[in-house]
Amino acid sequence: MAESTEVRNLVYLVTGGCGFLGEHVVRMLLQREPRLSELRVFDLHLGPWLEELKTGPVQVTAIQGDVTQAHEVAAAVAGAHVVIHAAGLVDVFGRASPETIHKVNVQGTKNVIEACVQTGTRFLVYTSSMEVVGPNIKGHPFYRGNEDTPYEAVHKHPYPCSKAQAERLVLEANGREVRGGLPLVTCALRPTGIYGEGHQIMRDFYHQGLRLGGRLFRAIPASVEHGRVYVGNVAWMHVLVARELEQRAALVGGQVYFCYDKSPYKSYEDFNMEFLGPCGLRLVETRLLAPYWLLMLLATLNALLQWLLRPLLLYAPLLNPYTLAVANTTFTVSTDKAQRHFGYEPLFSWEDSRTRTIRWVQAMEGSAQ
Numbered sequence: 001m002a003e004s005t006e007v008r009n010l011v012y013l014v015t016g017g018c019g020f021l022g023e024h025v026v027r028m029l030l031q032r033e034p035r036l037s038e039l040r041v042f043d044l045h046l047g048p049w050l051e052e053l054k055t056g057p058v059q060v061t062a063i064q065g066d067v068t069q070a071h072e073v074a075a076a077v078a079g080a081h082v083v084i085h086a087a088g089l090v091d092v093f094g095r096a097s098p099e100t101i102h103k104v105n106v107q108g109t110k111n112v113i114e115a116c117v118q119t120g121t122r123f124l125v126y127t128s129s130m131e132v133v134g135p136n137i138k139g140h141p142f143y144r145g146n147e148d149t150p151y152e153a154v155h156k157h158p159y160p161c162s163k164a165q166a167e168r169l170v171l172e173a174n175g176r177e178v179r180g181g182l183p184l185v186t187c188a189l190r191p192t193g194i195y196g197e198g199h200q201i202m203r204d205f206y207h208q209g210l211r212l213g214g215r216l217f218r219a220i221p222a223s224v225e226h227g228r229v230y231v232g233n234v235a236w237m238h239v240l241v242a243r244e245l246e247q248r249a250a251l252v253g254g255q256v257y258f259c260y261d262k263s264p265y266k267s268y269e270d271f272n273m274e275f276l277g278p279c280g281l282r283l284v285e286t287r288l289l290a291p292y293w294l295l296m297l298l299a300t301l302n303a304l305l306q307w308l309l310r311p312l313l314l315y316a317p318l319l320n321p322y323t324l325a326v327a328n329t330t331f332t333v334s335t336d337k338a339q340r341h342f343g344y345e346p347l348f349s350w351e352d353s354r355t356r357t358i359r360w361v362q363a364m365e366g367s368a369q
Ligand SMILES: NC(=O)c1ccc[n+]([C@@H]2O[C@H](COP(=O)([O-])OP(=O)(O)OC[C@H]3O[C@@H](n4cnc5c(N)ncnc54)[C@H](O)[C@@H]3O)[C@@H](O)[C@H]2O)c1
Pocket: 015, 016, 017, 018, 019, 020, 021, 022, 042, 043, 044, 045, 065, 066, 067, 068, 085, 086, 087, 088, 089, 090, 104, 108, 127, 128, 129, 130, 163, 190, 191, 192, 193, 194, 195
């Protein structure tokens, strides 16, 4: 908990604070930012769990709002010292239209930036994504790369396009004069695939496995590595960089940082089995039965079905041409830039991250029976 000797005079705003990552950021701030006097949690959908946070020494202000509405964002930002902008539409399954994804992820980020400038908030941390870099549509591997590794970032999908545009806006805004005459200091964090308590895609895999009699079928070769990072460590990096932004503005301002930890480099499916295996699921080897061309055919049929059924219902399976291509392309990072610039070290070990995630799935198991 916070030191009692610290002066509590800072106001933080977390947009998307009720999401998978956002909730962990909110809880981490309350546990590890002793200077907080007020924590504003801004989200389209407020979680009931926020109520339990209102009994502590920090004023927790729940704000139901939409980042696409500039006036709502400005009202939430006004008076905040730091904004952590995690709100976003994370959709690679075709649930939302490209227009909606752009409106939330790009226009929403523009609104946050302009609100900081207009109201005088000087520090902005943006939750970007590995997908700003890749994997690209050509299937080029990114193997243990860092922030300076050359890579042809070519995107066609609305989600990575929107994250790349939003990140660029945030970085370009670094140094802009805010109300009061001081410069805005911004940075962007690029988590790889986040996992942990509350991860909806892990929940989807688990329920798919239950429906298939405790089996999941391998679609991706074990040799394809995909970067994953525990949500608690992503939250920790946000808290840490937000704390260091003022003191290290010249070094950190306008920078991007990959966000990863000591989670092992594995294929996406093998990594998921680290948690789903101990919960009774097994991964069936189907490489001989399901060659890549057949998987791409099934993925394409899923996309066609989604389009045909859209007037009637939302059909959004995990397998589509985009998710298959991404999953099938190695993308892992290895860098010490965040450690060098603001002292980031993972707060949770791999073993602890794994145990916490398994316990969460097991708790789901109890609810699923
Ligand atoms: N999940 C990952 O693997 C991953 C990896 C890298 C980066 N990210 C980024 O992290 C951020 C959070 O992702 P997440 O996985 O927690 O997703 P999430 O969907 O669980 O959380 C996003 C939150 O934003 C809120 N939101 C959506 N539209 C909004 C709007 N118009 N106004 C206000 N709030 C809105 C949602 O209600 C939700 O609470 C996103 O910016 C995402 O791009 C996620």
